[in-house]
Ligand SMILES: NC(=O)C1=CN([C@@H]2O[C@H](COP(=O)(O)OP(=O)(O)OC[C@H]3O[C@@H](n4cnc5c(N)ncnc54)[C@H](O)[C@@H]3O)[C@@H](O)[C@H]2O)[C@H](O)CC1
């Protein structure tokens with residue numbers, strides 16, 4: 732299935748600081764809550780994985796989802812839930828123990844646990860995934876990945892399956908494009924709302940953009956940026 736395309740020069744790029752301001756305005760000025768944005772992000776990630784990377788004959792196909800405890804992991808956990816409900820064999824590996832999760836990501840994790848989706852807190856023991864989803868760290872990366880997050884990144888890079896990153900490849904700075912060691916070498920990256928300035932890096936792979944329902948007028952009002960109704964042709968655009 733082909734995604735509608737959008738030329739990169741036709742949309743502004745955001746810094747992490749600007750994206751945090753978008754998140755703030757969404758919640759405080761428009762009343763669009765984090766859980767709503769995360770649902771849109773996660774559903775788009777699941778849809779992209781299904782339509783671009785899982786192909787025909789989907790029954791029994793294995794999806795490995797790597798998730799941190801922040802907003803990025805929360806979106807990946809939503810994607811895991813959607814793919815599980817669509818009949819895929821979903822395995823989730825967490826970068827942090829479940830009892831360290833809080834807020835909306837904890838709520839999303841609890842749903843996954845209630846559904847009985849396979850969940851572990853160690854690196855996946857199998858290497859036969861059909862696709863790997865990377866929701867380890869998003870725009871709140873601080874320095875080179877450490878601990879289990881780093882172990883999961885190294886594991887993902889050793890897989891032959893395509894790796895699809897949410898928002899940014901984990902370990903790549905979304906604002907300044909620094910690729911720390913280790914960092915995900917993605918086949919594709921699905922970023923949210925508008926492209927981030929640091930996603931001009933070969934480790935991003937093919938770049939896609941998902942609609943998380945930011946009203947275009949928000950960009951004008953809070954960031955002084957003009958953005959048209961870019962998602963009028965679809966929820967997921969391929970950026971060229
Ligand atoms: N409007 C939007 O774009 C929305 C984006 N969403 C997603 O949320 C993330 C940002 O979420 P946040 O909670 O701020 O943090 P992260 O998930 O990026 O990361 C925090 C997580 O990562 C750990 N961590 C950070 N640096 C390191 C490191 N060097 N080594 C190991 N671990 C590290 C940190 O400890 C935390 O556990 C954004 O990217 C989007 O994906 C929202 O879902 C919706 C709105």
Ligand SMILES: [K+]
Nearest residue numbers: 865868899901
């Ligand atoms: K990521």
